[in-house]
Amino acid sequence: MKKRTVxxxxxxxxxMIAITACGSLSLPITTKNSxxxxxxxxxxxxxxxxxxxxxxxxxxxxxxxxxxxGTLEDIYGTVGPSxxxxxxxxxxxxxxSDSTQIxxxxxxxxxxxxxxxxxxxxxxxxxxxxxxxxxxxxxNHVVSGxxxxxxxxxxGTIVPATLVGAxxxxxxxVIKVEVPSAQLHPVHLADSNEVKVGQLAVAIGNPFxxxxxxxxxxxxxxxxSLPTDQNVAQSYSIPEIIQTDAPINPGNSGGVLVDANGWxxxxxxxxxxxxxxxxxxxxxxxxDIVNNVVPVLIKDGKYIHSWLGISGTTLVPDLAxxxxxxxTQRGVLVxxxxxxxxxxxVGLRASARxxxxxxxPVNVGGDVITAIDNQPxxxxxxxxxxxxxxxxxxxKVTLTILRDGKQETLDVTLxxxxxxxxxxxxxxxxxxxxxxxxxxxTTVDSSIASEMDLPDGQQGILVEQVQPGSLAEMAGLQAGSxxxxxxxxxxxxxGDIITAVNGQAVATIGELxxxxxxxxxxxxxxxTVLRNGNEIQITVQSGQ
Numbered sequence: 001m002k003k004r005t006v007x008x009x010x011x012x013x014x015x016m017i018a019i020t021a022c023g024s025l026s027l028p029i030t031t032k033n034s035x036x037x038x039x040x041x042x043x044x045x046x047x048x049x050x051x052x053x054x055x056x057x058x059x060x061x062x063x064x065x066x067x068x069x070g071t072l073e074d075i076y077g078t079v080g081p082s083x084x085x086x087x088x089x090x091x092x093x094x095x096x097s098d099s100t101q102i103x104x105x106x107x108x109x110x111x112x113x114x115x116x117x118x119x120x121x122x123x124x125x126x127x128x129x130x131x132x133x134x135x136x137x138x139x140n141h142v143v144s145g146x147x148x149x150x151x152x153x154x155x156g157t158i159v160p161a162t163l164v165g166a167x168x169x170x171x172x173x174v175i176k177v178e179v180p181s182a183q184l185h186p187v188h189l190a191d192s193n194e195v196k197v198g199q200l201a202v203a204i205g206n207p208f209x210x211x212x213x214x215x216x217x218x219x220x221x222x223x224x225s226l227p228t229d230q231n232v233a234q235s236y237s238i239p240e241i242i243q244t245d246a247p248i249n250p251g252n253s254g255g256v257l258v259d260a261n262g263w264x265x266x267x268x269x270x271x272x273x274x275x276x277x278x279x280x281x282x283x284x285x286x287x288d289i290v291n292n293v294v295p296v297l298i299k300d301g302k303y304i305h306s307w308l309g310i311s312g313t314t315l316v317p318d319l320a321x322x323x324x325x326x327x328t329q330r331g332v333l334v335x336x337x338x339x340x341x342x343x344x345x346v347g348l349r350a351s352a353r354x355x356x357x358x359x360x361p362v363n364v365g366g367d368v369i370t371a372i373d374n375q376p377x378x379x380x381x382x383x384x385x386x387x388x389x390x391x392x393x394x395x396k397v398t399l400t401i402l403r404d405g406k407q408e409t410l411d412v413t414l415x416x417x418x419x420x421x422x423x424x425x426x427x428x429x430x431x432x433x434x435x436x437x438x439x440x441x442t443t444v445d446s447s448i449a450s451e452m453d454l455p456d457g458q459q460g461i462l463v464e465q466v467q468p469g470s471l472a473e474m475a476g477l478q479a480g481s482x483x484x485x486x487x488x489x490x491x492x493x494x495g496d497i498i499t500a501v502n503g504q505a506v507a508t509i510g511e512l513x514x515x516x517x518x519x520x521x522x523x524x525x526x527x528t529v530l531r532n533g534n535e536i537q538i539t540v541q542s543g544q
Contacts, residue, residue: 075202075262076214081154081185083256085206086125086138086161086175088146120147126205126255126268127151130174130294132181137294138254139269140166140173151177154212165297169228169236169305169417170289171269174297187256190263192286195219195242203246203268203282205255217246219265225381226270226283236305236417239385240286242266248282257284264290274445276486288389306391307417309341310334310348314379315368322355322364325405330378334366342412349403360504361518370407371400387414435516435525435542438470439463439477443508444497447486451493453533459507460530463495475540478531499535500528 125142129135136151143149149161159177166173199219207213224241244257248268257266266284273279296303312334313319317327337343337350351366369377373390377383391397391414399410441461442448449458466472466479480492500506501515502525519525519542527538 085152087150089148165301167303200260201244205252207249215247247278305417306414309338309343311336331368331370368402438467440465460497460499464492497530
């Protein structure tokens with residue numbers, strides 16, 4: 001059982017297609033960072049890259065081991081000063097009463113209660129120097145919501161920073177510090193398109209707050225996709241993600257993944273793990289995306305993505321067979337068309353016919369995209385990657401599609417992708433499919449099962465918190481009541497464990513999200529729940 005984690009897990013309110021991304025290491029504190037934030041000067045162009053100073057020992061340096069060790073020492077000596085520790089301060093509100101305050105939800109005082117007190121939480125992450133104007137790159141999720149940002153350099157210098165720009169859809173952000181240019185050592189960018197599986201990969205960051213930690217491994221895979229998390233029904237994925245087995249842990253977010261020359265190939269952002277710490281599968285945003293996004297963030301403070309306006313899935317043999325297509329046919333099956341999108345305007349068709357595949361209901365019958373601008377589209381990753389790397393707002397693209405088994409072409413003019421706020425507003429008024437349950441939960445693993453005296457193989461989604469006024473609250477779902485530390489993260493245990501939706505077993509957050517996404521927005525459904533060791537059925541009236 002695997003879980004892609006945000007270092008550590010963040011609050012999730014389940015929606016139609018809402019997803020979870022990587023977060024920074026959070027530490028509770030009681031005082032606010034007192035450093036004042038400097039004024040933000042006008043953004044400047046990125047300084048041109050210089051030749052790297054890393055030298056690889058020659059074969060006559062003694063032995064292969066000595067050469068390898070010398071290479072790593074040179075990489076650390078060159079790249080280490082470029083990597084910084086980032087500490088952010090986030091404001092929380094905690095009630096004075098015994099009532100429960102759920103992070104991310106508004107708090108309403110009851111009669112006679114005192115107003116909430118302000119408390120603060122610190123979170124740790126990593127970043128790296130981009131240029132000698134003081135710009136530093138990190139993950140968006142490291143600095144999102146920060147009131148104060150503090151940067152610690154490898155020599156121990158601590159300075160305040162200000163946010164220059166952020167892009168949630170690529171999980172990148174730029175902050176700025178005011179220090180002498182001689183103290184700034186920019187990284188050098190490699191071409192991530194040239195990265196090959198098996199190449200040396202070196203990660204440098206601040207796992208668990210341990211500044212300047214270097215770990216090594218290889219490039220395990222390329223061309224992955226990484227979902228972004230904005231707690232909205234319409235969510236997106238970052239394409240061309242690099243996978244590595246170099247150990248990455250909470251606090252590494254925003255750090256560097258470099259090659260044998262010490263050149264940046266990616267920004268470490270997320271891990272796949274059943275325990276919330278390194279399990280040998282880490283993900284990095286490729287340097288080509290970084291090089292596209294960061295200069296625009298420095299110049300404009302935001303990055304505008306082109307937008308087609310569909311949700312879809314890779315066409316696999318089982319789906320092709322249900323659509324009377326050859327089982328060898330590949331492409332992207334259009335599942336949903338977003339209202340007011342370019343896809344809707346040109347008449348792309350969504351899937352509206354429900355069939356059963358491997359015992360699960362799925363929708364088929366929509367258009368199948370097989371090429372874009374004559375570039376073959378074999379899977380969803382191909383389409384996402386092309387839109388991200390080869391298109392801009394107002395660009396016209398040509399889609400080759402299969403409709404009812406016949407090939408057609410459609411010319412589509414892409415527009416700017418809606419912001420998270422715009423997507424929330426549009427989905428709240430127009431969505432007809434998908435259930436927003438209103439819980440914060442986590443996938444049950446062996447550690448959680450042990451803490452709750454459950455069998456080691458118990459699966460499901462532990463309900464940690466229930467949103468006031470949500471479907472979950474109205475249905476009587478019970479949240480956890482006891483906070484414990486599991487693998488360095490605080491988990492609220494004791495709540496209900498959701499194990500099935502309408503009889504369909506769900507073992508992970510992703511499976512629960514997918515099951516809820518298949519339901520009509522006003523559909524009644526049944527949750528199978530484990531409560532105090534006993535299995536019960538809870539009927540949820542979503543149409544109320």
